[in-house]
Amino acid sequence: MNKIRIGVIGCGNISGIYFENLTKLFLHTEVYACADRNRERAEAAAQAYGIPNVWSTEELLGSEEIQIVLNLTTPEGHFEICRQALLQGKHVYVEKPLSLTPQEGRKLVELARERGLMLGCAPDTFLGAGLQTCRKLIDDGFIGEPVAATAFMVCHGHESWHPAPAFYYQKGGGPMFDMGPYYLTALVSLLGPVRTVCGMARTSFAERTITSEPKFGERIQVEVPTHVAGTLEFASGPIATMITSFDVWDSTLPRIEIYGSRGTLIVPDPNTFGGPVLFKPAGGAEFKEIPLLFGYSDNSRGLGIADMAECVLRGGKPRASGELADHVLEIMQAFHTSSDTKRYAELETSCERPEPLAMGLMRGVLR
Numbered sequence: 001m002n003k004i005r006i007g008v009i010g011c012g013n014i015s016g017i018y019f020e021n022l023t024k025l026f027l028h029t030e031v032y033a034c035a036d037r038n039r040e041r042a043e044a045a046a047q048a049y050g051i052p053n054v055w056s057t058e059e060l061l062g063s064e065e066i067q068i069v070l071n072l073t074t075p076e077g078h079f080e081i082c083r084q085a086l087l088q089g090k091h092v093y094v095e096k097p098l099s100l101t102p103q104e105g106r107k108l109v110e111l112a113r114e115r116g117l118m119l120g121c122a123p124d125t126f127l128g129a130g131l132q133t134c135r136k137l138i139d140d141g142f143i144g145e146p147v148a149a150t151a152f153m154v155c156h157g158h159e160s161w162h163p164a165p166a167f168y169y170q171k172g173g174g175p176m177f178d179m180g181p182y183y184l185t186a187l188v189s190l191l192g193p194v195r196t197v198c199g200m201a202r203t204s205f206a207e208r209t210i211t212s213e214p215k216f217g218e219r220i221q222v223e224v225p226t227h228v229a230g231t232l233e234f235a236s237g238p239i240a241t242m243i244t245s246f247d248v249w250d251s252t253l254p255r256i257e258i259y260g261s262r263g264t265l266i267v268p269d270p271n272t273f274g275g276p277v278l279f280k281p282a283g284g285a286e287f288k289e290i291p292l293l294f295g296y297s298d299n300s301r302g303l304g305i306a307d308m309a310e311c312v313l314r315g316g317k318p319r320a321s322g323e324l325a326d327h328v329l330e331i332m333q334a335f336h337t338s339s340d341t342k343r344y345a346e347l348e349t350s351c352e353r354p355e356p357l358a359m360g361l362m363r364g365v366l367r
Contacts, residue, residue, distance in 0.1 A: 004309035005032040007060040007090075009081055010072030011045040012036075014095060017301045018070065019049040026306035027364040028313060035060045057081070061088045067312060068093060068118075070305055075172040079104045086111045086119070091312060093120040093305040096181040098325040100172045102333050102349070105326040112322055118311060119322030123182050124304030126189040127319060127357060127366070128273025129297035134258070134265060135356050136293055138190055142279060143260025146191055149240035152253040153179045157246035159210045159220065166220045168246075169208060174224035175244035176201075176332050179271070183242065184328045185320075186256060186270035192236045193327055193350040199230030199335030204247040228335050235350065242335075273300045295363055307366040314367060319354035327351040 006022060008015065011034055022029045033053035036042035042054045060066060061084050069085040071078060071094040079099040085092045086108065098105040098121045112119035125131065138146060153175060158165040167173055188194065204227055208220040226246040233239050243253075256267035262282050268275025274297030278287040296303060304320030311318050327349045334345035357366065 001027060002313055003028055003030040004067050004312050005030050005065055006068045006070055006305065006309070007032060007055075007063065007066035008034040008070045008072060009057055009060060010036060010074075011038075011041045012072065015045060015072050017299055018072065019045060019051070021300060021302035022305070023049050023051075025300070025364055026302060026309070028309045029302075029306050032065060033060050033063065061085055061090070066090060068305065068308060071095065074167065075100055079108065082108050082119070083111065086115055086117055089115065089117070091118040091308060093308055093320075094122070096122040096325070097172070097177060097332070098322065098329050102326065102330040105322075105329045106349070109322045109326050118308055118318055120304050120308045120318045120320045121322060121325030122304060122320065123185050123271075124301065124307075124320045125182055125270055125273055126186050126354070127296065127303040127307070128300055129292040129294040130268035130273060130275045130277055131186055131189065131270065132294040132357050133277050133290060133292050134267050135190055137265060137277070137279065137290065138258065138260075139356065142263065142281075143258060143265050144262030146236070146238045146258055146260050148238050148259040149187060149191065149257060150254065151183045151187060151240060151242040151256045152251070153183055153255070154243060154245040154248035154251045154253060156249050157208060157226070159208050159212060161212050163212060163214060165210060165212065169220050169222045169224060169226070171223060174226060174228070175246045176225070176228040176335055180244055180332045181325075181328055182270040183244070183256065184331050185324065186267065187232070187240060188324065188328065188351070189354050190258060190267070191234045191238050191240075192353050193234070194232045194331050194347055195235045196233040196347065197230060197331060197334035197338055197345045199228060199338040199345070201225035201228040201336055201339040225336065225339070228339075230335050230338065232331065273297055293359060294357055295361060303366065310365065310367045316367065317355070321351070321354070323349075323351040324354060
């Protein structure tokens with residue numbers, strides 16, 4: 001069976017599930033090499049997952065044997081490593097966000113287009129069973145015409161559990177840039193691109209104290225807004241209300257709900273691949289759970305790059321595309337821009353709704 005050779009740069013916390021799925025689940029991916037600033041960490045990953053080569057970042061980017069670079073570095077490294085990989089003639093898939101600014105994201109999209117290469121970006125949770133089931137219900141008219149939506153991600157930050165939470169409160173962090181990609185990518189995949197954003201944001205607490213190990217007691221100076229709220233107008237008509245916050249101790253808010261002319265759809269947590277899908281038709285007595293209609297309900301991180309690998313083999317456009325990620329990046333920035341300027345933010349980017357998965361696919365393939 002044909003496999004696409006992947007080189008992974010960055011062997012930190014998120015890399016484990018990628019290595020697991022790319023080596024064991026997907027049928028057309030082969031992790032051929034890995035690299036990390038900490039070579040011991042790369043060597044440990046190679047031993048654990050049977051990766052044949054441990055290289056420096058420069059060696060990996062320059063290798064003619066690598067077809068796709070998977071960039072799992074921290075956000076400040078996303079742009080430059082993606083740029084270098086594209087210049088070396090590699091297709092690229094990167095963890096979210098695509099870059100720190102929409103301007104950098106656009107440069108990557110344009111560079112990939114100029115070079116005839118594929119650019120993709122997490123999250124790929126919208127390709128999981130839960131959100132794909134919601135997509136089919138909407139496309140098949142179960143809720144009628146979508147008219148509105150809500151999306152809420154509220155918690156009290158990561159300093160109580162994350163071993164190194166400081167970067168969540170620095171440039172490129174905050175609740176919108178940390179978790180917004182999951183919610184906004186889900187909404188765009190369900191309702192299409194966004195046209196206008198109106199946002200408000202605040203930094204509720206100037207300092208945070210870490211209560212997790214190993215940095216218990218250290219203090220974090222907060223550089224970014226930690227409560228971001230606003231509305232989105234979709235090009236197709238619906239209006240959504242969204243809140244992302246690191247300032248809420250607890251809540252009973254839903255994750256995402258879609259409201260249509262014929263009913264309401266409760267969408268599962270967009271940071272997961274499965275979860276319950278609930279539907280209540282107009283005039284119905286209660287919400288009923290809809291059976292998941294697709295595969296990949298477990299932790300299937302890597303769906304996006306596996307889909308890209310199949311596009312390399314057979315043609316087609318990756319569903320978790322750079323254009324989608326750049327549009328989501330501009331939406332996130334637009335909340336902050338609107339808040340700063342006290343004006344609506346009109347978006348410059350757009351994208352196509354990603355192609356839905358087909359039903360009945362064999363496990364391990366996407367097309």
